[in-house]
Amino acid sequence: MDAKDFVQSILNLSQQASNLACLIREDPQLNERLTASKSDRINGEADFKTLADVLIQCTFSHGLRRKFPGFKINVRGEEDGSFPAQNGKQVKLEITDDAQNTRKLLSQVLKDDSVVEKLSGAVHRNMEVHDDFLNKISGLQLPEELNVWIDPIDSTKSYIKGGESLESVTVLVGVHHAGIPIIGVMTYPFSKQQIWGVCYGNTCVTNVPKPLGNSPIKTVYTSTLETDERRDKLRSQGYHVETPAGAGFKLGGVILGAASFYLVSRRSTYQWDTCGPHAILRALGGDVVLQSRPDTPLSYNDSVDPNEGFVAFLDKQGALKLLSALK
Known part of the structure; x- marks a missing residue:
């Protein structure tokens, strides 16, 4: 084909x-x-x-x-x-x-x-x-x-x-x-x-142009289900936190450069939310990896079970630094 x-x-x-x-x-x-x-x-x-x-x-x-x-x-x-x-x-x-x-x-x-x-x-x-x-x-x-x-x-x-x-x-x-x-x-x-x-x-x-450079202030998209404690911890580390609607829209924000990362800690997204944007991120050199195992990308099958917690990014080292800040 x-x-x-x-x-x-x-x-x-x-x-x-x-x-x-x-x-x-x-x-x-x-x-x-x-x-x-x-x-x-x-x-x-x-x-x-x-x-x-x-x-x-x-x-x-x-x-x-x-x-x-x-x-x-x-x-x-x-x-x-x-x-x-x-x-x-x-x-x-x-x-x-x-x-x-x-x-x-x-x-x-x-x-x-x-x-x-x-x-x-x-x-x-x-x-x-x-x-x-x-x-x-x-x-x-x-x-x-x-x-x-x-x-x-x-x-x-x-x-x-x-x-x-x-x-x-x-x-x-x-x-x-x-x-x-x-x-x-x-x-x-x-x-x-x-x-x-x-x-x-x-x-x-x-068809998405790669971002020209990284902003010194990292914007993190999260769900409204993310705890206030985790959001406050990110802010204390210098991150700017936003909670727009829609998993697809948030993943699109990372793809288009409106955000540096999309962080999901709870099982609140599904394969139909992430599969398409994940492929675009991979085409740009980014990825969507598990928070618990940052070397393991989200994988796909025919399950309707929710995804594990993950972080989506274009900058792998930046994502690892983000996860380290949450420990």
Whole structure:
């Protein structure tokens, strides 16, 4: 499988996902009406999913399998493909090439025929992303069996809230092989930005420019679940600590140079959160390693268990110094 064709397809489908996210969010009443609760996460916080989450994941999975029918592509995501219908029962949104079937499925969830038609059109709309950096991976051959993690809407609470919170919303796609993240695509639906990276074999390519230098003041992103004691300890060591929303957004901050590190001490993230950004960090020369074993990167499989505590970085020595400051 040619890497250029595969990444091009992920970029196209991610752009289509971004378009769906924006369409659904354009109507606040529609977005509010189409929000369903899920079982509590391991950290005890309530979790939610929107129609955008489910529809994006189903559309992405179908599109990727249709494009590469002869390859073993295992697509897994945060959602299970189901959403409450108008009658209160769960409907499985199984997308096919049949637009009429899509309209039929969506009409079980939505009363407004015009909205059904609008969303169905977006599901079956082909989008094309143009990026000259893709030429750098032309000819690179990928394994015939690939595993894909997708988080269709990362920072769902921000997506539901709207307003300025929308800047932290991302669509995350990660591809791993033999436990190692090798392809990552991050799309920011509301700022229209898309970043990606490939790190496989001896090839590391990304459309993200490497930072020109290190800031003397190191910014650390943490979760709000991080203890005040640990945050205060970091500040006492000269670090600037921030807690923006969204695991994907925080990882993207490290990738784009807004933060030096993303520190997670609790089991509060999942493979679908980290796989894509992790691959981009690797393409830039960075990594995501376990706090307890800094020489061990996060690895990937098909488990839905939460990740161990980790630190994400571009500067390995700086990350080791950070962890040392917490001891």
